[in-house]
Amino acid sequence: MEKVRSFLASFGLPRLIIAGFLLLLFIVAPFVGIRVGASISDTLARFGMNSIMVLAMVPMIHSGCGLNFGLPLGIISGLLGATLSIETGVTGPLSFLLAILYSTPFALIFGWGYGKLLNRVKGSEMMIATYVGFSSVAFMSIMWLILPYSSPTMVWGYSGSGLRTTISTDGFYSQILHNFLCLKVGTIEISFGEILFFALFAFIIWAFLHTKTGTAMTAVGSNPIFARASGISVDRQRTLSVIMSTWLGALGILCYQQGYGFIQLYQGPMYMAMPAVSAILIGGASVNKASIPNVIIGTILYQGIVTMTPSVMNNIIHTDMSEVLRIIVSNGMILYALTRKSGASR
Amino acid sequence: MSEMTKPLLEMQSVSKEYNGNPVLKDVNFTLKEGEVLGLVGENGAGKSTLMNILFGMDVIQQTGGYGGKVLIDGKEVKFASPLDALNAGIGMVHQEFSLLPGFTAAENILLNREPENRSVLSLVFGPRANTIDRKTLQKKAIDAITKLGVSLDSDMLVSEMPVGHKQFTEISREISKSSIRLLVLDEPTAVLSEKEAEMLLKAIRNLSAQGIAVIFITHRLQEILDVCNKVIVMRDGRIISELEAEKTSIPEMAKLMVGREVSASASSKREEKKLSDDIVLSVKNLWVDMPGETVKDVNLEVHKGEFLGIGGLAGQGKIGIPNGIMGLYPSGGKVVLNGKEIPLGDTRACLDSSIAFVSEDRRGVGLLLDESLEWNIAFPAMQIQNKFLKKYLGGLIKWRDQGAIKAVTDKYIKQLQIKCTSSKQKAKELSGGNQQKICLAKAFALEPKLLFVSEPTRGIDVGAKALVLQALKEYNSKLGVTIVMISSELEELRQCCDRIAIVTDGAISGILPASRPSEDFGMLMVGKSKKEAN
Numbered sequence: 033m034e035k036v037r038s039f040l041a042s043f044g045l046p047r048l049i050i051a052g053f054l055l056l057l058f059i060v061a062p063f064v065g066i067r068v069g070a071s072i073s074d075t076l077a078r079f080g081m082n083s084i085m086v087l088a089m090v091p092m093i094h095s096g097c098g099l100n101f102g103l104p105l106g107i108i109s110g111l112l113g114a115t116l117s118i119e120t121g122v123t124g125p126l127s128f129l130l131a132i133l134y135s136t137p138f139a140l141i142f143g144w145g146y147g148k149l150l151n152r153v154k155g156s157e158m159m160i161a162t163y164v165g166f167s168s169v170a171f172m173s174i175m176w177l178i179l180p181y182s183s184p185t186m187v188w189g190y191s192g193s194g195l196r197t198t199i200s201t202d203g204f205y206s207q208i209l210h211n212f213l214c215l216k217v218g219t220i221e222i223s224f225g226e227i228l229f230f231a232l233f234a235f236i237i238w239a240f241l242h243t244k245t246g247t248a249m250t251a252v253g254s255n256p257i258f259a260r261a262s263g264i265s266v267d268r269q270r271t272l273s274v275i276m277s278t279w280l281g282a283l284g285i286l287c288y289q290q291g292y293g294f295i296q297l298y299q300g301p302m303y304m305a306m307p308a309v310s311a312i313l314i315g316g317a318s319v320n321k322a323s324i325p326n327v328i329i330g331t332i333l334y335q336g337i338v339t340m341t342p343s344v345m346n347n348i349i350h351t352d353m354s355e356v357l358r359i360i361v362s363n364g365m366i367l368y369a370l371t372r373k374s375g376a377s378r
Numbered sequence: 379m380s381e382m383t384k385p386l387l388e389m390q391s392v393s394k395e396y397n398g399n400p401v402l403k404d405v406n407f408t409l410k411e412g413e414v415l416g417l418v419g420e421n422g423a424g425k426s427t428l429m430n431i432l433f434g435m436d437v438i439q440q441t442g443g444y445g446g447k448v449l450i451d452g453k454e455v456k457f458a459s460p461l462d463a464l465n466a467g468i469g470m471v472h473q474e475f476s477l478l479p480g481f482t483a484a485e486n487i488l489l490n491r492e493p494e495n496r497s498v499l500s501l502v503f504g505p506r507a508n509t510i511d512r513k514t515l516q517k518k519a520i521d522a523i524t525k526l527g528v529s530l531d532s533d534m535l536v537s538e539m540p541v542g543h544k545q546f547t548e549i550s551r552e553i554s555k556s557s558i559r560l561l562v563l564d565e566p567t568a569v570l571s572e573k574e575a576e577m578l579l580k581a582i583r584n585l586s587a588q589g590i591a592v593i594f595i596t597h598r599l600q601e602i603l604d605v606c607n608k609v610i611v612m613r614d615g616r617i618i619s620e621l622e623a624e625k626t627s628i629p630e631m632a633k634l635m636v637g638r639e640v641s642a643s644a645s646s647k648r649e650e651k652k653l654s655d656d657i658v659l660s661v662k663n664l665w666v667d668m669p670g671e672t673v674k675d676v677n678l679e680v681h682k683g684e685f686l687g688i689g690g691l692a693g694q695g696k697i698g699i700p701n702g703i704m705g706l707y708p709s710g711g712k713v714v715l716n717g718k719e720i721p722l723g724d725t726r727a728c729l730d731s732s733i734a735f736v737s738e739d740r741r742g743v744g745l746l747l748d749e750s751l752e753w754n755i756a757f758p759a760m761q762i763q764n765k766f767l768k769k770y771l772g773g774l775i776k777w778r779d780q781g782a783i784k785a786v787t788d789k790y791i792k793q794l795q796i797k798c799t800s801s802k803q804k805a806k807e808l809s810g811g812n813q814q815k816i817c818l819a820k821a822f823a824l825e826p827k828l829l830f831v832s833e834p835t836r837g838i839d840v841g842a843k844a845l846v847l848q849a850l851k852e853y854n855s856k857l858g859v860t861i862v863m864i865s866s867e868l869e870e871l872r873q874c875c876d877r878i879a880i881v882t883d884g885a886i887s888g889i890l891p892a893s894r895p896s897e898d899f900g901m902l903m904v905g906k907s908k909k910e911a912n
Contacts, residue, residue: 244776248761251753254746261706261735261743262758263726321748 044316046368050333050361057340064347069219071340078335080210080226081291085284085308086315086331087230088277090237093322094246095273096253097150098158099312099366103305104165105146106281108172109138114286114295115195118204119183128205128290135282142168143278147271158319165305173298199295205286206293229287233280234324240276249273253320284308310334310362337361384452386411386591387432387560392446394427394438394615399810399838401427402615405446409560412589414582416602416623419612420635420691420866425595428612429562433470434463467559469552471566475544479537484519486536487551493518522554527584528577542574546581553585561585562593567601579605597691599628599904611635632900636868653876656682658828658860664711665884666695666702673698674884676711680828680862685854687875687892688864691903695884696864697738700830704728704735706743715828729762734826736817738833738864740810744817747806751798754805754816755790756783759823790819794849811842818849829853832864847874868899 040048061068085103092100100106113135117127146164153160177194181187186199200206212225240246252259252269260266285304289295312322315330338358345353385408394402402424409415419425430437431444434457438444447454450466457463463470477486485492493514499507519532523546530546539547545566552561563582567575575598582592582605594606602609606623611634619634659680666673673695680686690696702709705725713720721727728735737743746754759765766782769775787801794815798808805816814834821829831850835843851874854861865871871878872892879889880902888902 242778244760244764244767244778247753247757247778251746251749251757254748255742257706257743258746258757260725261704261737263729263762265726 046365047314047316047329047333050314050337054333054336054340057337057344060348061340061344064344066343066347067219071343073219073221074339075332075336076222077210077226077291078339079331080223080230081288082284082307082311082335083226083230083327083331084233084280084287085304086311086327087234087237087324088280088284089308089312089317090322090324090327091249091273091276091280093312093317093320094241094253095249095270096256096320097270097273097277098161098319099309100161100274100277100281101158101305101309102146102161102164102168103277103281103284103308104301105142105168106139106278107285107301107304108168109135109142109278110282110285110289111135111172111295111297111301112138113282114201114289115181115186115199115297118186118199118201118295119181121183123203125205125208128208128286131205131286132283135286136279139279139282140275143275144271146278147274150274151267151270162305166302169299169302172301176297195297197296197298197300199297201289201293201295205290208290209287210291226287226291233283234327237276237280238324245269245272306362306366307334307338310365313365313368314361334361385409385449386413386451388447388449388452389428389432390447390449392428392431392444392448394424394431394444396441400615402431402444405612405615405617407610407617407620409591409593411559411591412586413608414586414592414594414606416606416609417593417595417612418597418599418602418609418631418635420868423612423635424615425612426564427615429470429564429593429595432463432562433457433468434459464555465557467555467557468562469555469558469560470562471545471548471552471564473565475548477536477544477547480535482533482535483523483530483539483543483547483550484516484532486547487519487522487532487554488515489551491555518554519550522550525553525584525588526550526581528581540574542570542577545570545574545578549578549581553590558590560591560593562595564595565597566594567596567598575601597904599631602631603628628904629897629901632904633895633897636896636900636903653684654682658682658684658716659862660714661699661703662712662714664699664702664709664713666698666707666709668695668698668701668707671695671698671701672884673702673709673881676881676884676886678879678886678889680860682860683854683858684860684877685851685875686860686862687871687878688862688881689866689868689871689878689899689903690881690887692866694881696866696881697832698884699881700735700832700862700864701737704733704830706737726762729758729824732824732827733830734758734821734824734828735830736821736832736834738836740813740817740836741806744820745805745813748804750802751791751796751805751808751816752780752783752787752801755787755819755823758820759786759825762824765823786823787819790815790822794819795845809838809842811838811846814838814842814846815849818846822853826859828860828862830862830864833866834863835865835867835870843870850874868896868903872896872899 058068061071088103088106089100092098113131116134117131120130122130149164150157150160181195186195188194188196209225209229210223214221214223214225241250248259248264249269252264252266256266311330311334312326314333315326317326341357387409389405389407392402392405393400405428417425432448455466493511494508495511497507497509516532523530523532526546526549528546530543536544536547552558566578570578579601582594585592596602603623609621609623609626609631610617611619611631613635657679661676661678664673664676670693676699688696688699701707703713705723705728709722713722715731715733720731741747756766760767766779766786768777768779770777784801791798791801796812796815798812805813834846834850847870850861850863853859863871863874875892877889878892878899879886880899882903890898
């Protein structure tokens with residue numbers, strides 16, 4: 033009994049429930065006429081699309097800024113990079129690199145300002161961050177109309193100005209990572225391109241956290257007064273972490289777009305932070321501790337649920353429950369995590 | 379008639395421990411009606427714990443209750459909460475005021491016990507809708523103030539009062555309760571001016587004449603002589619001595635308060651070290667705005683290789699000195715290290731010039747509770763001096779050198795005998811004494827030239843205490859590192875230090891060699907000037 037309890041404590045009860053539920057879905061799936069192979073491929077594809085946005089949570093959690101509810105700000109940087117890249121007319125893989133390149137300065141500048149703001153509101157970062165995200169989305173909704181884009185693939189057909197709500201990445205960088213090193217084993221399709229792309233950035237973050245600066249960042253998150261007494265500039269570390277999170281958010285949305293095939297503007301980024309926040313929390317992270325395994329496990333579990341529930345549930349009860357379930361899982365998870373302040377599970 | 383002879387309050391072999399550290403041992407005393415009992419002792423002697431037990435504070439229950447018996451009128455009582463204590467007629471006035479600033483004295487005195495008038499609405503909504511009977515309220519408040527025998531305007535807003543009047547309002551509130559029989563005053567005169575303190579003492583005598591017993595905790599020994607019938611001196615959780623106030627003197631009390639064995643044991647063990655003429659650190663007109671430990675004007679010179687102690691009672695500012703120099707709280711003045719002025723408020727600059735600081739707030743400032751011991755010990759040295767790092771790409775990437783970190787941690791675990799499962803254990807899982815050793819190891823890893831250690835033995839058990847002090851002594855004598863140790867425990871300072879400075883009221887009231895008898899330091903602490911002490 034003691035062993036069971038300590039296992040539960042270290043693995044985390046919610047994570048266990050979600051994992052159990054996902055397993056159940058996979059067991060039930062064949063009986064209601066769903067091909068498990070396709071489901072697994074779907075889950076993996078969604079992992080590739082979303083994992084970097086989940087990774088974007090890590091630096092800010094480490095520096096004690098909490099969960100990055102302001103992810104839409106990073107996403108907007110990514111959107112700016114994406115649209116600018118398409119505007120230049122470059123196609124193919126190069127357009128993806130260009131999008132990353134263009135979005136970087138925006139991410140750095142936005143992240144810097146966002147970081148400065150969060151330094152002024154220590155203690156209530158997450159609430160402020162939520163509204164930073166919301167208001168930047170609203171502001172950009174105006175800007176998408178006004179900015180002088182002219183590429184015919186992006187602007188409204190009837191007026192010739194203002195960007196459309198959804199823009200296809202077809203011919204530019206649609207599926208560019210997904211199709212790279214894509215392996216088919218029976219019915220299961222595994223895209224190593226996306227996984228490698230994620231692995232690269234996960235490695236960079238992991239490595240960063242092992243450097244002197246990364247150590248200082250973790251210490252700032254763990255005990256800011258200790259860090260200050262050790263001569264660390266707490267504000268500078270926090271700003272750096274916010275910049276990193278914002279930049280990863282920009283990368284994350286580009287990765288998402290290549291998998292999804294469309295750029296979503298206007299209200300698109302509004303609630304993008306919630307699934308990412310929820311995923312890392314399911315993965316076992318807490319408000320002040322997160323690791324790369326948390327990101328990987330969390331994204332697989334969360335995206336697994338999101339892929340599997342619609343198909344299985346719909347086939348069982350013939351009603352569309354998927355959205356309801358997704359909302360319960362993601363918001364419930366956020367609520368749960370915010371009410372407990374203990375350390376993360378391993 | 380037997381009821382009359384029974385003492386109002388009796389404590390029978392009361393004891394208490396926190397996490398295995400005994401803080402009260404076998405405390406016995408009695409208190410009769412109308413008696414005024416003075417309670418003196420250094421900080422940490424167990425006075426507050428004793429009062430917390432008497433008052434049924436939550437901390438006591440949460441940490442496992444207490445041993446022994448508390449008797450009121452000869453019957454044993456166990457208060458589960460302060461409310462029970464209030465009902466039994468015990469009132470307490472704390473050091474911090476708990477008054478509503480926007481209310482008048484009268485309103486504060488009778489807060490939540492206001493006399494009420496029934497109104498029409500009460501018929502419908504019950505007693506919640508009663509109105510306050512202002513006339514009776516005034517009258518009752520004035521009664522309480524008169525009982526106390528002070529002049530206090532019952533209509534004055536608390537926010538506009540001088541501190542003394544706030545104090546009187548607090549006391550009036552306690553004695554306005556009709557059942558009050560015992561009043562505990564915890565350092566009531568600490569914030570008062572001399573004249574106000576005099577008024578308060580008069581008030582205490584008034585209360586005593588009306589049959590209310592008073593327990594009076596103070597550091598001002600003169601007041602004890604002025605007002606108390608008997609005095610209890612506490613040290614290390616024991617009652618050292620129970621004295622008749624009329625037959626004792628300030629030096630006697632001061633001696634009992636601070637001295638373990640007042641024989642020359644401490645000084646004889648330690649040979650007189652000749653002070654070097656080099657001045658490592660000179661502090662001029664230092665002020666520090668640290669809440670509760672304000673430093674007003676400190677001038678201090680620390681000699682090379684010296685072990686300087688800074689003592690004094692709590693709240694006088696001794697802790698503010700290192701915190702201010704290290705830039706953890708706003709400060710000003712001039713600090714010169716080895717002839718070079720150090721910018722105040724710049725922690726990094728201090729650390730860069732080889733000053734290290736072990737904070738008194740272990741858990742808040744001293745440790746990364748959620749991280750491993752390795753991190754805790756190596757972190758400052760890594761950040762400040764680039765130790766324990768592997769450099770790649772010409773120093774562009776500074777990688778944490780896990781091996782070196784483990785080696786240094788293991789070294790200090792062994793050297794300081796830190797009890798832990800491994801160097802990977804989290805700091806929060808260690809006991810207080812071992813946590814303190816981690817803090818020391820962290821400072822040692824910086825290899826400082828000047829080390830500030832603030833309250834290194836606070837809240838740790840006797841064995842760990844000895845080890846910590848031994849480590850500091852060795853560090854000073856073997857490596858010649860200048861150490862400035864701030865401690866509330868005079869005896870501990872006398873054991874380790876060459877000289878001891880006593881801080882009173884935000885300034886140094888005197889510096890004496892550690893070999894001087896402890897009464898001299900006691901005199902400095904209780905505010906007698908240097909001349910008188912000499």
